[in-house]
Amino acid sequence: MTRILGISAFYHDSAAALVADGKIVAAAQEERFTRLKHDSSFPTHAVHYCLGDLEDDLDYIAYYEKPLLKFDRLLETYLGFGPKGFRSFRTALPVWLKEKLFLKQTLRRRLPAADRAKLVFVEHHESHAASAFFPSPFDQAAILTLDGVGEWSTCTFGVGEGNRLRLEAQLEFPHSLGLLYSAFTYYCGFKVNSGEYKLMGLAPYGKPVYQELILEHLLDLKPDGSLWMNMEYFNYCQGLTMTNDNFHDLFGGPPRLPEANLEQRHMDLAASIQSVTEEAMMRMAREIHRRTGQKNLVLAGGVALNCVARAFP
Ligand SMILES: [Fe+2]
Structure with missing residues (x-):
């Protein structure tokens, strides 16, 4: 049996989900346990809810975006807008340095028993696409993802077929x-x-x-x-x-x-x-x-x- 733990954290509405052999067996948002609306901290409670005591029995830990690519977007935006951008850069950077750039270490530290699980970082809009297509009743479908912003993408479309999906086009930040x-x-x-x-x-x-x-x-x-x-x-x-x-x-x-x-x-x-x-x-x-x-x-x-x-x- 292949067991995958999916995690989103450090932006808004942190959550965890457990997929075993292609079936979602548990999923929860951290705010439901901490009572903090949109809780963005590491979803310790949600992970525990999904895994129980079976933390060591994971094959993959999947994180919902690629931190370095997102950092690249933040940096380029701040630099592009010169000193004006420094205020938001200063606000965002401590979080990035502490949590996001060192995400591999953070995930390993937070899930010590899952040391044999492989870490996978999926692009933000691929995560959205997967969340829509794989649980859908369709064997084939067009996919449209739309949000504020992921790493660079703000909107993508593509096609899902069986257990695969491919994104074919995207709009990029700041156009969103x-x-x-x-x-x-x-x-x-x-x-x-x-x-x-x-x-x-x-x-x-x-x-x-x-x-x-x-x-x-x-x-x-x-x-x-x-x-x-x-x-x-x-x-x-x-x-x-x-x-x-x-x-x-x-x-x-x-x-x-x-x-x-x-x-x-x-x-x-x-x-x-x-x-x-x-x-x-x-x-x-x-x-x-x-x-x-x-x-x-x-x-x-x-x-x-x-x-x-x-x-x-
Ligand atoms: Fe999103």
Whole structure:
């Protein structure tokens, strides 16, 4: 029997899963045990829940992304944006140095009994693709992954067949449908990587009156669903906020403070970005269908958690 322990940690929502001979036998998020929402620490409790006392009986430990490639992206972004990028670099670096760059040692130290298990580092979007395709009921399917950002990829598509998958194309940071949605989440006063569902829930109370403004200024959405973002309106490459003054001027004021009253404007912004997201996803799905000819489509990544956009007509 081949036993694989999958781990995600040190970003958000740490978790562990155990796969034995191709079947998921246990999976848990660390926050369920520690009661800390989005707990990003090493998932000690979740691992223990999955393995019990059988830590020494593992063949592989799979980590959900490639740390060095991600470090490469962070470094290049910070350097690319010069001294302005130093603030977020300074904030992120201690975590990287402590935990991520030395991940092999960290995993070995945290799982001492699993010393004969091989460590495998899978690309972030490959992990998303696997999470969607392998548990799906399909023997063949097109795959679309969409999130904020992994190492460099923000969106990929490909094809899964039997026990294999291959990703064929990608969009790269900073151009990201997920980060665009998170920018509006931030602007409307909700927490990034957490409150996106609130923005989605707010959308039906508004009208998409800002849709044209978004498509005209913030991004160039191509007919095939690929997109190019105008970074003159965003701050996430160089600072600790998602948006900048150009963005605030375009939409009529500073970001809403958390807990401040929600106005019609925020509901209209939510409806507008929801509509743009649905349009982009629809274009991507059509393009993937055209290019792969597959009749099934599986989705994964944070943007795919947008259950309203996912309910394709
Ligand atoms: Fe992701």
